[in-house]
Amino acid sequence: MAGIRSDHPVTPSAVRAMVVEDEVALAGVLGSYLEREGFEVHLRHDGQAAIASARDVDPDIVVLDLGLPGLDGIEVCRQLRTFSDAYVVMLTARDDEVDKLIGLSVGADDYMTKPFSPRELVARVHALLRRPRHPQPLGTTPDDGPVLRGFGPLSVDPLGRDVWLHGEPVSLTRTEFDLLAALSEHPKMAFSRRQLIDQVWGPSWIGDEHLVDVHIGHLRRKLNDEAATSKFVRTVRGIGYRMGTGQ
Incomplete structure (x- = not known):
């Protein structure tokens, strides 16, 4: 009780x-x-x-x-x-x-x-x-309409917090979605683990930075994105991760 x-x-x-x-x-x-x-x-x-x-x-x-x-x-x-x-x-x-x-x-x-x-x-x-449940996506203003980000068969809606793969919805945890949203906002940028932690967990977070790898692995499984041939979340050796084109 x-x-x-x-x-x-x-x-x-x-x-x-x-x-x-x-x-x-x-x-x-x-x-x-x-x-x-x-x-x-x-x-x-x-x-x-x-x-x-x-x-x-x-x-x-x-x-x-x-x-x-x-x-x-x-x-x-x-x-x-x-x-x-x-x-x-x-x-x-x-x-x-x-x-x-x-x-x-x-x-x-x-x-x-x-x-x-x-x-x-x-x-x-x-x-x-301190991570809001439905944050306003970075790079948007309150007057902006929904911003749909496309990576081949993968679509990410940061405003509605929705993800579709081949037209089917993908269920992600908040942390998984926040990681995907951070990567997809700057698809040409290679993020270090620390940069992703600052984006998703906040700059005050202290702990094992390999926590990022675990969530990335789980995100990849949900996107059917094998690490060796990843189309969506790609490993940048010696740095961290960046968004792929989906091709």
């Missing part, structure tokens, strides 16, 4: 955060730190409860432990992504690259390895939330 742990009324405009952590004491600490920042906090201690509550609460941010009993964090994240575009920060007790990569591949936006500072978690959450 956990819901709002606040000493003051929560306003309707409060950002909703769900902490899913089976260590009750740790969940309480993280919830307290988030509450002090003005978040509406909901605590859950197992995966099934988290999925059920997420449908009702509609959280803006989910702090999700990987090693949950029953449904683990990977499965919770996978199910969450079928109905929610909440930002997900995955927590893992093991400094294991495989866990991190798997977590990100199912739609997590960031990860942290225990032990960590609750203040650092709050900073990461704020960095994610």
